Structures are given as structure tokens and as C-alpha cells.
Amino acid sequence: MLRIASFNVNGIRAAQRRGIDAWLDDARPDIVAVQEMRSPAAAVPEKVFGDHHLCYHEGNLAGRNGVALASRVPPSAVRHGFGHRASDAEGRYIEADYEVDGFGVTVGSVYVPKGATWAGPDADPAKYRRKMRFLASFRAYLTRARRDAARAGREFLVMGDFNIAHTTADLKAWRTNQRSEGFLPEERAWFTSILGPRTLVDVVRGLHPDAEGPYSWWSWRGQSFTNDAGWRIDYHLASPGLAARAVAGGTHRAPTYEARISDHAPVVVDYEV
Template sequence: MKIISLNLNGIRSATNKGLYAWLKKQDADVICMQEIKAQAGDMTDQMLNPEGYYGYFHYAEKKGYSGVGIYAKTKADSVIEGLGIADIDSEGRYLEARFGNLSVVSLYLPSGSSGEERQAFKFSVMERFMPQLQALVQSGRDVVICGDWNIAHKEADLKNWKGNRKNSGFLPEERAWMTQLFVEMGWVDVYRTLHPDTTDACYTWWSNRGQAWANNVGWRIDYQIATPALAAKAVSTSVYKDERFSDHAPLIIDYA
């Protein structure tokens, strides 16, 4: 089973950059997308249901903002849009598709980089998301949460870690929250399990400022985080950088 996670930074923009031709070659079983930046009326037939896939979406209420989606070769048994928390769900940040005993989640955690108000909202979302994370890991289901978590967990997960210790995405509180998921709850960071020591090759996002992409001054903020039994089935993982569809790179993981 091949699962891809990718922040599109706008599905219409990514489409114009060759997203669907690339996806066809990948032949993935599930593709989780974040930052759709579109409403249902903006979506073409190809965007809604690419050839060979069922498409599921949770749009933000604000136009041209946020939103998540899932493409799957197999029709989902059920789909859960949102967390049941109004101010979070209005931004289109959580979508869960269930296939038998497998749950695949596309997640887009907020960024706090635009100011104190959004950072406070980010912390609020993290806190209120915790019970759902606990329920999922204890559900007895195989679960993988794919997406843009907007947090680099450890120093190896970003190039300029020393200069970002007081910046959103690498704050001590954010990093401690991630550690809690892995150490206390039992979630598994699948990429790090297969590549525990990788640094420069692990990055999935690069700022549009300066020469971040050219110099590989990146961050690893896109993850596939899974329940232990599913994580143990991961056999290979990679970050695809040969083409650019957005300011993020696709995270690809194959599970046996």
C-alpha cells in the first residue's frame, strides 16, 4: 500500500504544475492533500475524481484558504469531515476516510507564523485535538495521519534550528507536544523509524524567501504518523523533489 501526503498550496496551482500526470505515474493507493485553497464550485471533474480514484474533501468556509482532501483507489466505507469543533472545522483541517479496519486521515494543523493571534489558535487546536489523537490510537484500528503538522520535531528536522528556536514551528511547546504523541501516546513517526539519522534529505517544505529551495534550507513539517502495527509495515519512504507542485514536497511511504 502506497500512501502519499502533499500540501498543495492550492489545488488549482498544483494542477497547472503537472500534479495529475505525476500522480498517475505514482499509482498510489491513497493520496492525502492539504491546503486545497478551493471550494466545491472551483473544482473540476479531474480534481474531484481523478481517473481511477474516489475523491473526498473537507473545504474551508473562507474562499481560497486551507481545506484538505483524500484520493483513494478503493471507495471508503465512511468519511468523517472535521472534528466536531466549529472554529476548527470552519477552516477545513481534518478529514478521515475509513476502509475496513484502516483509517487514513488528512490533517492540516494551523501555522502560527503570521502573528500571536494565529499562534494562540494553533496552541488551542493542538490542545483540543489531543482527545481525538488519544481516541484514535486506542481505537484498535490501523490509523495513519498524513499531513502538514507545521511543526519540526527535532533539530535534525530543519536546517537552521539554532535561529528558529523562538519561531513558530520550532517552539519548545510545539516540540514537546509532538514528543508527547510519540512517547506517551504511542504514535509512530514513520519516516523517522526508517530514517532515524537523515537531515538534509528529510525536508518537506522550503520558504519562498531568499534562496531556501536552491540552498536546501528546509523544514520537515509533513509527516505520516501511524499506530504501531501499521507503522511496523512501512518498508520504504522518500521525499520527492524532482518536480515542484508547491512549496512542499510529496512524502511517499510504502506499507507492506
């Protein structure tokens, strides 16, 4: 069994103070895709991921972004960025090749820009256009990466914080958020365009086809966590062969507000390999 997790930690040093080590000891993932490390490489707490091998793309924005992959087995290759010049330096994508008991898989960790609306009182057209350019470039890259992995005899998995709730089942308050960033029609259409039975499969939705959620992000403010009024914006998107091996998975939601490590919950899937 191969247990793979994605976790936006909202700052690795803060996550350590809140108990990420206890979660790792309990969950025992083989590979973890991490987003929003928010730390210079030299300031990442020593052994915060235990004995896992850490690959880190910290980016050039102090205190922001930063993506990583932590794994029990060392990667055979690591790649930083995906060829989008405007964001590759920001620490938004890292990818590595792994061989686990003879099973080959390419794994990516992505942190998609939050974006903004293009019209209305809170609009920021520049941020809106920036996210849409990122998405267009990333869609083309995902096709190349998936095909490259297949030619090398590996499955492909991209995980992370996509900052998009794909369907009404992925957002509790979808009726009041139809003009909000993260649930705009064009963002949701982009998400639909990268999925398919021969391309990429939303693994957790496949495991929970009729569920509301399971949500992976809740605001720190108000009662959204207590009321489970969240968003599902953290995903495992897998090549069809890997998705077919998923046997269980979902979010590791903290038992209480006080026990939260981040405003996101880890998304964990067991793959039979």
C-alpha cells in the same frame, strides 16, 4: 503493497497547472492525503486525481485551507472535523475508513494552523493561542481516534502539514529559528507528547533515523530549495502495527526548482499489507 502519500498542494488548481497529474501517474499512490486545496468543491478540476475517489472538506474560508483524501478504493465511512468547534468549519481535518485487500485502516488528513510567536517584533498572541488550543484538542482526539480504530480492527494513520519541525534534524537552520513559529519549544514538546511505541510512530523518521530531514517544505523565495535548506513539517504518524509494515518512504523532492508542484514535496510511504 499499499502506497500512501501526503501532499500539501498549495492550491489544487495551481498544482494541476504545475503537473500534479504527471506526479500521480508516476508515483501511483493508493491513498493521498491532501492539504491546502484552496478551492470550492465545485471548482476542483474534474479528474485532477484521475480515477481516485475524492472526499473533500472545503471549509468556509474562501481560497484557504481545504483538506481531502483521494483513494483507489472508496471509503466505507467519512468524517469531517474532529470536534474542535473553532476550526472544524475551516476545512482542517478529514478522516475516512478503508478496506484494502482485507486490510483495514483509518486515515486522517490534517492541516494544522501555522500559528505565530507570542512575543517579539513579529508576535501575534492571538494566532499563537489559537494554534495551541488546536493542538491541545487534536492531541485528545488522536487518542480517541486511534483507540476507536483499534476496537474496529483497523490500523490508524494521520498525515499532513503539522506546521511543526519536531527536532533539530527536521530543520536545516534550526539554530536561527528557535524563536520562530513552527519550532517553538512548546510546539516541539506537544509533538513529542503524541508519539510513543504504543501510540503513534513518526514513520519517515523511523525509516531514516540518522538523516537530516528529509525536508518537505522550502520557501519559494531565495535559494532555500536549491541549497536544500528546508523544514520537515509534513508527516505520516501511524499506529505501531502499521508503522511496523513500512518498508520504504520519504519525500518526492522535485529535481529542479522549476519542476516544483508546490512549496511542499509529497511524503510517500510503502506499507506491506
